[in-house]
Amino acid sequence: MKTTATIFFLAAFSLSATAQSPADYVNPFIGASTSEGAAGIYHGLGKTFPGAATPFGMVQLSPNTITGGDNGSGYSYEHTTIEGFAFTQMSGIGWYGDLGNFLVMPVTGPLQTSAGRRQHPGEGYRSAYSKEEEKASAGYYTVKLTEHNIKAEMTAAPHSGIMRFTFPAHAQSRIQIDLARRVGGTSTWQEVKVIDDRTIAGFMRCTPDGGGWGNGDGKANYTVYFYAQFSKPLKDYGVWSADIPDGWTRKREDIESERYRQQIAKAAVLPGVKEKSGKHLGFYTEFATTEGEAVLMKAGISFVNIEGAKANLEAEINDWNFDRVRQQATALWNQALGKMAVSGGTDEENRVFYTALYHTMLDPRTFSDVDGKYIGGDGKTHATGSFSKRTIFSGWDVFRSQMPLQTIINPRVVNDMINSLVTLADESGKQYLERWEFLNAYSGCMIGNPAVSVITDAWMKGIRKFDEQKAYAYAKNSVEKFGNGTKGYSTGGLSVSLTLEYAYFDWCLGKLAGALGKKEDERTYLARGGNYRNVFDKNKAWFRPRNDDGSWQPWPEEGRMKQGYGTIESSPYQQGWFVPQDVPGMVALMGGKKKVLADLTAFFDEVPENMMWNDYYNHANEPVHHVPFLFNRLGAPWLTQYWTREICRRAYRNSVEGLVGNEDVGQMSAWYVLAASGLHPVCPGSTRYEITSPVFDSVTIALDAKYATGKQFTIGTRNNSPSNRYIRKAWLNGKPYPHCYLDHADIMAGGTLLLEMGDTPNREWGAR
Structure with missing residues (x-):
């Protein structure tokens, strides 16, 4: 069996460098802004980070410009100072964020123990930096810290990084x-x-008392262990230790306060101390430098112990050759991104596509060390067998596009994630599946039972290398613990969103039950999949929240357009389209195909040109991500073709503000990768993909031999262009193909879907 280090080394030389390799197109600055002003909504923009990482790697070494606020990645492009460079990050999330651990900063001059305020960088160790000299690529980041005239560079291996x-x-x-x-x-x-x-080693313990994920409400409780080495010997070194009184609380608002900052600024400096523990520590090493002298630092991290961090570093970065590690990281990205090859796009489209693909391969990251050990949901050390332990499952977001994308290009990752969720449910004793897992935390973030969708989708697509009986039992426990109950609908402030989403996840469990031969459960849960009808008010001809006694909640002046009326991060108009498991039933309920088609057309026609946060088709948030593909189900596939091309053009750009909403751990980008390729599901748990108009002339997907009989699947076009966005005819493996959908088995068998494009719709193709 190859070790992680061996695989890492071999991968570095598996691809020869080319002038325009996939990694060359990656622009990690796409989406790297949290600006509420630019977004026009408190959710902000993409919230990605520009730092160095490897595909699904534990280490994500990135600049951090802010500690507090709703800045999940710790970085925002418009900020003018950098606090330091951290070894762990999160991509595209809100809810105050977490990680950003082991913050390293190079400086000159007197020691300062506080980062200081963004408005007054001179009062701390943070530094202004040169935007012109800030650059990022797949696996590499560099910037000039102008206050100290220091050039900072960083690159990563899967469990370690070097600066x-x-x-x-x-x-x-x-x-x-x-x-x-x-x-x-x-x-x-x-x-x-x-x-x-x-060499230094140690750990940082992060608990809910210290804020972080959901400002503590996310229940994050983890320890990051580190083993770090310096290229310049430790001679003048020491520790600083701030006295944090026992009575002080330490949530986000506390550490943002001036009182807290002043306490850190007057921390005791302890030169020559070899070992220290405390509530707020820092370590420093001082030395004289000559002009242009390079000093390096490398570190391995682990969530298990210091020995794991040491083994991770020694397995991956055993010398001081920074450029070699950078080349290896680039090679790993070329190998990963090379699973999809596109042709015929503009430079802008290529950069958007490969950056989107890159963002889909940051998480779910590896959580186990090079020896396979990981910290379990019981706080004990476990060892993986046939899978890699993974973490950061943004369930409510990623079940829609991100995980379905990975079922095609990285089925092993999907298998790993399911194993990771199932073992967590087992080890924690909770015996149900968490909807938003973060480093073993059952955060309970958002709604629904998305892991049930992911498991069902994987099983239906032949991804089955997990304990299906445990997976099924925990999935069943999940929908029984969180569901529409005996009433058949949910009540309260989220009545509509909960009822609709729980109905879908019940349907998923019914499909899984049927596949596993559990016929009684199949009947029960498929029937529950119809519970969406229970919050549809025929008098208002739309979905409406209900009270505990069954009565309808008062109808607002704005009607179904009112944001938050029985819904989460949406309106009933937006959430109401979420009946993926029964589109014909939804259409009948809404008044028939003609009426629904007119309503859905208006839903898109009212969208602003820039597709930023709005009251209609709001691509900036997940509840509507399947909706453009409903036109296929309504017999008007040319409208799916038109609108997906419009969304790809208007909602995704090669710029810092190139994502109209939070990246949400790969979901926003995965939507683009699939839609730009010409495929996207409406209903994960079904093996059907909707066919739409590809952005590119050709997209070729390399298939995993352990999950597919074919070697590759290609979606090709004739006469494709921005104006020729309509599918006129189609051929699957040389034979005329009349359908606007494709089965997962067709993709896994390999072959070619050829689409003839034109500037006017063919209203016959795919309409039946």
Whole structure:
């Protein structure tokens, strides 16, 4: 069996460099803004990070510009100062965020123990930086810190990272590490120890008391262990330790306060201390540098123990060759991104596509060390067998596009994620599946039972290398614990969203039950899939929230357009289209195909040109992501073709503000990858994909031999162009193909779907 390190090394040389490899098109700055002003809504924009990572890697080494606020990635492009460079990040999330641990900062001059405020960078160790000299690519990031005239570079391996700092001539240069730092809060306990004249090790414990995920409501409770080495010997080094009174609370709002900042700024500096533990620690090493001298630092991290962090570093970065590690990271990205090859797009479209594909391969990240060990839901150390333990499952978002995309291009990752969720339910003793898992935390974020959808979708597509009986039992426990209950509908402030989504997940369980031969459960849960009807008010001809006694909640002046009326992050008009398991039943309920088609057409016609947050088709948020493909189900596939091309053009751009909403751990980008390729599901759990108009002349997907009989599947076109966006004819493997949908088995068998494009719709093709 190859070790992770061996695989990493071999991958680095498996692809030869080309002038325009897939990694060359990646622009990690796409979406890297949290600006509420630019977004026009408190949710902000993409909230991605620009730092260095490897595909699904544990280490994501990135600049951080802010600790507090609703800045999940810790970085926003419009900020003018950098606090430091952290080894862990989250991509595209709100709810205050987390990680951002092991914050490293190169500086010159007197030691400062507080980062200081963005408005007054001189009062702390943060630094202004040069936007012109800030650059990022797949696996690499660099910037010039102008306050100290230091060039910072960083690159990553799966469990480790290496940084190169080019200093000016200075008698008091320094690398300092804020061990307490955490996005959206603080780690609550740290320990650090000097191992030898080049090595330190320790850990940072992060608990809900220190804010973080959901400002503590996300229940994040994890420990990051580190093993770090310096290229320059430790001679003048030490620790700083801030006295945090026992009575102080330490949530996001506390650590953002001036009182807290002042307490950190006057931390005790302890030169020469070899070992220290405390509530707010930092470590520093000082040295003189000559002009242009490069000083390197590398570190492995682990969520298990220091020994794991050490083994991770030694397996992946066993020397000081920064450029070699960077080349290996680029090669890993070329291998991963090379699973999809596109042709015929513009440079802009290629950059948007490959960056989107890149963003879909950041999570779910590996959670196990190079030896396969991981920390389980019981807090104990476990070892993986036939799968890699993974974490960060943004369920409510990713079941729609991200996980279906991975069923095609990375089925092993899907299998890993299901195993990870099932083992977590087992180890934690909870015996149900978490909807938004974060480092073993049952955060309960958002609604529904998305893991049930992911498991069902995977099983129906032949991804089955997990304990299906446990998976089924925990899926059943999930829908019984969180569901529409004996009434057949949910009540309260989220009545519509809950009822509709629970009905879909019940249907998913019914499909899984049928596939596993559990006929009674199949009948029960498929029937529950029809519970969406129970919140449809025929008098109002739309979905409406209900009270506990069965009565309807008062109808607002705005009607179904009212945001938050029985819904989450949507209106009934937006949420009401979510009946993917029974589109014919939904259409009949809404008044028939002609009426629904007119209503759905208006739903899109009212969308603003820039497709930013709005009251109609709101691509900035997930509840409507399947809706453009409903035209296929309504006998008007040319409208699916028209609108998906419009969304690809208007909602995705090669710019910092190139995502109209939160990336949400790969979901926003996965939608683009699928739609731009010409395929997207309406109903995960079904093996049907809707065919739409591809952005590219050709898209070729490499298939995994363990899950597919074919080697590759190609979606090709004739006469494709921005104006020729309508499918006139189609052929599957050389034979005329009249349908606007494709089965997963057709893709896995390999072959070619050829689409003839034109500038006017063919209203016959795919309409029946």
